[in-house]
Amino acid sequence: MSKKGSLLAEGKTKKIWRNALTTSEVLIESKNDVTAGDGARREEFEGKGVYSTTTAVKCFELLTAYGIPNHFIGPLDATTFRARELSMIPTEVVVRRIATGSYLKRRPDVEEGERFKNPLVEFFVKLDAEHDPLMIRDYVSRRVLLYDAKKPLAEGFLREVRPVQSMEESPILDLFITNELVSLAERTFSVLEDAWAAQNVTLVDLKIECGNDVTSGQMVVGDVITNDEWRIWPGGEKSRQLDKQVFREMPEATHEAMKVLKANYAKVAELVGQFKV
Known part of the structure; x- marks a missing residue:
């Protein structure tokens, strides 16, 4: 009830x-x-x-x-x-099959419509003052770098931050949490992509948010998945x-x-x- x-x-x-x-x-x-x-x-x-x-x-x-x-x-x-x-984990996870939208602002070298063989996963940290910057992890130097999401990468560097495990300490996530988010996002995208493909609709990209169950601690997909959270092109045509x-x-x-x-x-x-x- x-x-x-x-x-x-x-x-x-x-x-x-x-x-x-x-x-x-x-x-x-x-x-x-x-x-x-x-x-x-x-x-x-x-x-x-x-x-x-x-x-x-x-x-x-x-x-x-x-x-x-x-x-x-x-x-x-x-x-x-x-x-x-x-x-909730204060990070938006975006999975992209096709290059379009804000991705092209960060990567002006990429043509709109380019299809990624493997879906591309991006993280945007929910920091209002910095308009939800793009988070990129440098695995070699074990650094986390924040970039202005609306500028080319070469021009948009904001600052370096320290990854932590506690989300109460910082919204910048450690490697384990990041990898778990990638797995959840890729699986979610795959299921929805197939469901849309069955109706000849291309799932271009998808935004999800995740969190930990307050009772069990399990990381799960949360928030909502609506027509605000994706791009869909019937017949693969942006004009539709x-x-x-x-x-x-x-x-x-x-x-x-x-x-x-x-x-x-x-x-x-x-x-x-x-x-x-």
Whole structure:
């Protein structure tokens, strides 16, 4: 059983509530907001929370069916699902199959559309003051380097940091945690990539966040997986994209433009509903 208790956190597109009936469970509610540019641009459309929760629930059900550990317990209502409470790792993990988006800013030598034979995994540390910099580990010298995520690598170096094991001490992770995150991210991407490929849709890239179960300590996939967290190109064609990138590229959020965006999110929720679990 579930009942909304105190509000634990509120982000740009979701709220996280304490489940008043248990100490180890939270309720994740999707809002109708869509944002871009670190939240600088924000709009709303009716049904967005429903489409996001529908998408997240189906994705987590799919991951569970394939044995990928995650925090999902079950749906609560149209905009909310139940999840195990996690101690979140303050790092966004991005898996890329195709070069596009911000990757091209960091690597201007790479042509858009280049396909990576093995998915490329990147880490972005959640440091608001530095706009979530790219984290690169130098395995030879055992250093961790932070770079401006929106500049070419040759120009974007910010600083060197010391890796630690305790996330309470620093968001910069040690080698063991980093490798475990890579494994979770690659497995998650593989399952979702295959599910989309079955519908002739290319999963271009995917962002996930992970955390440790507060009860068991197990590292699992957390947060949400919605149409905000990936790029998907039907038929492999960027011109047919259905994800949040449409909003990012929108010159102006006119009524007609937002109507198209809403239809895209509704379509994605419908397609995800066809994933074979």
